[in-house]
Amino acid sequence: MLALSKVLRRSQSLRLGACNAVYYSKLEIPIGERNGATGSNALIHEKYESFPRFYELSWSSSTGRRSLSSEAGPKSVGEEDSDLETPNKTSGGSEDGLQSEEELSSDEGDIERAEMELDVTDSEAGKMTASKRSSELFNAIVSVSGLSVESALDKWVEEGKEINRTEIGNAMLQLRKRRMYGRALQMTEWLEENKQFEFDEKDYAARLDLIAKVRGVHKGELYLERIPESFRGELVYRTVLSNYAATSNVTKAEAVFNKMKDLGFPRTSYACDQMITLYKRVNKKKIADVLLLMEKENLKPSLYTYNILLDTKGSSNDINGMEQIMELMKSEGVELDLRAQYIIARHYASAGLKEKAEKVLKEMEGECLEANRHVCKDLLPIYGSLQREDEVTRIWKICEENPRFDESLAAVLAFGKINKVKEAEAIFERISKMGHRVSSSIYSVLLRVYVDHKMVSKAKDLVKQMSDSGCNIGALTWDTLIRLYVEAGELEKADSSLVKATQSKHIKPLMTSFMYVMCEYARKGDVHNTEKIFQKMRQAGYQSRFRQFDALIQAYVNAKAPAYGMKDRMKADNFFPNSGLAAQLAKADPFKKTPLSDILD
Template sequence: MWAIRRASVHLRNRGLSSGTGRISIGKSEIERCYFENCNAGIIEPQVTSIGGLLSSTRSYNTSSSSLKSRGAVLSFSSQAGADSSEEDKDDLEDGFSELESPLDTARKGSESDDDLSSKSDLSEEESILDDIQDVLETKIGGGKSSARTRADSEMTKAILAAPASSVNTVLNKWVKEGNEVTQLEVSLTMLHLRRRRMFVKALQLLEWLQSTKKLQFLESHYASRLDLIAKLRGIAKAEEYLKQIPDSFRDELVYRTLLANCVTANNVKKSEELFNKMKDLKFHTSCFSCNQLLLLYKKTDKKKIADVLLLMEKENIKPSLFTYQVLIDVKGQSKDIKGMEQIVETMKSEGLEPSTQIQASLARHYAWAGLKDKAESVLIEMEGGDISKNRWICQWLIPIYATLGKADEVERIWKVCEPNSRFVEAMAAIGAWGHLGNIEKAEAAFDKIVEKIKKPSSKHFNALLKVYTNHKMLDKGKDLVKRMVESGCTFEPLTWDAIVKLYVASDEVVKASSILEKAVKQSRNKPMFSTYLAVMSKYAERGDVHNAESIFLMMKRAGYSTRLQLYHTLLQAYINAKMPVYGFSDRMKADNMFPNKALAAQLARVDAFRKSPVDELLE
């Protein structure tokens, strides 16, 4: 939620440090709309210059080795189950022995890549890399192609016809049969593979193209390969590949692609360094890059959004529809409905009409703020006159009506979709029925997915697993995990998150902690912040200082130490245990963190538990 603390008038006279001097600017209309009428005050950025990019004087995550793209390949360790402790044996008996599955079992059928990407609930986060994918691949082919042309890609057919074979083997045979490798054929194939999230095969295709020199490698080829490396192998490997790209092709598109992946990985330090590097290289500061920073700070530090808006004003960068979408969402999250509506009006005054995603965001925020009439008004506008003709809108309507508690509306829309439901509609229905407490209908919607595809991916299972978690249905959750393993699904961070929270919700925090440790060891991508926090919060609630400190240490090793919420939770463990804590402020300073008002109050409470020197002597 937007943390707003100070008066807005100071922003008028604050300048942008460009590294060469102080440039004073006034507020743009979007900035004014963003800052005015905030319910709890206004931000005043603590501005310092970092190579030209404004930044608050805050700490950054300095762990790079463990930071990988959310799209990284997730699989079990090949050593899993090799050394089972007594605690592991307990897990075997408890119904989660499947978590010890060896690598080969976990990877069966993994080339479908359906479960390679763990996506956030943020729609813009999902769309932003899709947009860059379109740029990368359509540039190769020289423009967008028709649906029929896409369907007629012979190279795609050859690759999909041999799922167990490497792309290298398939294409060598394909070329020997007299087929020609063209830019258009490659572009269409890359689009097909990406849309199916078959990132492994997409990367193999680009590697084959570069090694065989079947066509000239363009900037978009290099950018696409870098994007896939970041998804599959992490940011560090993508940076290594960047250095290998010839200077003549190491242009803005390549850096922009890496920036988008750094943002997706929530890697603040790398994202800011890369943005500054692009400025140093004299690349034009694009709206795309600024939007990436807005998206990053929306998730990690909302106060820095002010810096980006000031930078956009200085560089005379006109906000895009996506810029407004992020700002609308931030306002909505803070329940500043008046401010959100003013941003919409500003957007319209610039000649931009709300997209479907923006309409959905508005309806969601109205619903969360308890403004049901306004939410329903937006939903009716989105639906239009005939829902059957606007079928594509159902995926947004279903969950929002569920948030409003409108089971009859969910039923009405789902009936339109159910006979021939698409995956996104079925996924929306699972979550909606789960939210409404109708588990049977949530399971029926999941069955619709299973009927259509032979191998459901982890993201499909995750939707139902989350329902079981929210309703503390431990036995059903265990059974579903068994089905996941039997289907050959890899376990991604969202899966681990749901399993851990399932045990936490069932008040089995020791088992949840054990599962979390397995996730750390067996997954190539680190567990989510919320996964650690769920376990740590439960230990804090119990006043279990020892285990709360253990989880804190795990989070620090994973690169999550620079968040005040962790220190709040850890202090709560000491408070509930009625134990004093020593040197806590020094610990925070070592992480470049400083207590806020609420944390200072917690410190005062634990200080009260300290004993006087006389008391200690008497003991």
């Protein structure tokens, strides 16, 4: 464990991008960034003095809506009802929610995360995994028009079918796996109202988690107050912790982490993993502190912990650090699972280490790809990013005769990356005839291909087709559309689309949607509109941190305008700039010294 913390601490000199240096979708938080809510060693002090105490916080303060991701941070609040998960590109779970192939990774990883959320026991997990593709109740729920789950459940009971925990568990697992959180929440509401069985702590925790995901963390806080005291156990509090971590609410996440200790709950790897995931987004320096705390509490890193750390190092372009973690895993006898291999291969490919990436991909494939068919959806997009047309074609031929839905989505992305747009379009047409309801998530995959190839006309036609088909346009689609307009030089349309997205009652625009527009205004030196987007992001619940302030300051610098009170604004947000941002801030300092000012003085 100590070796792990040392590996993390050695990452502080990594090169990370900023708004004025790297294009919007590749922005990163510098390692040196300090978050005002945490001290440098807060997690390893005996009494955790620098963490705000739980009872000092107001549970009624709103933190914005929760996204539809499990460990990945805030994305859309809207539900798009498809098998396609909410993608993300930066750091495997960043709040940005950028589109990437990562969301097409292994089903096993998705099921594992869903089981962790539901606290499924080994025996229950075995039953659910075995029957997860044949849940009759799940099929009944998704077959109803719109999102009326109540009618489907009423009909189920009228037909004399049994409502038991096994059937509910199977249906819930499938709904969560497909991120149909709105339907899952309606199911828990129906169960509670109809008193099909007595709720236990697990049921209350699941209900709280779904409320926070669909209606926002604030509503989840209110529901927590309704849970009987006797059922507010460790599972309920870790559910609260995971939602605060997912929404990057550092202050409240740390407070709940402390509260769990105060209540006598034992420290668990799960709780520590939530804090690692949080710090992975907001302050990577703090990850080493969590690992030291785990060492102190005699908590061994789980495979999930290692996967977070692998992704942290890889997303920071610290391939050497990633490989050191791989060696530590080997020395501890921890085997790389499919999820870990996928993470490693993806980061090798992003770093241009083609041979290393392909070696891992071959290990994932095994001796017979036909027998390991489930890895095809993971292999396709990475081979696409490596520009291996031969491999993409070979793998797709194995799937083509009887393609699975997730394989088809991965193939659309892969063929798009190797500039085979017609092939991607043909697969998309095939997906639309596979019996799945064609949702905006499915459209967004092809839309991304068009945007990547700057095929503006086709992209606009696809959006019109999507609208005409009656699809609910979710945050992913808005994000891609806004990026399309920005890259096409149609900034006014991008801004207008962002306004429409923010006015929707069913979604929360992705952080990148704001950043696309904000960074473009900043590049033009348009201070007024940059400030406008900055404020809209705050209203949407995104905390002001490096990326927002970097773009805002860049707008003042490009406009050659003084940024009055900027330091005070940053201080009010408990944000302290690193050296790079401080240098930018100095350029916009209205009181900076110049040769002329020295003469006048």
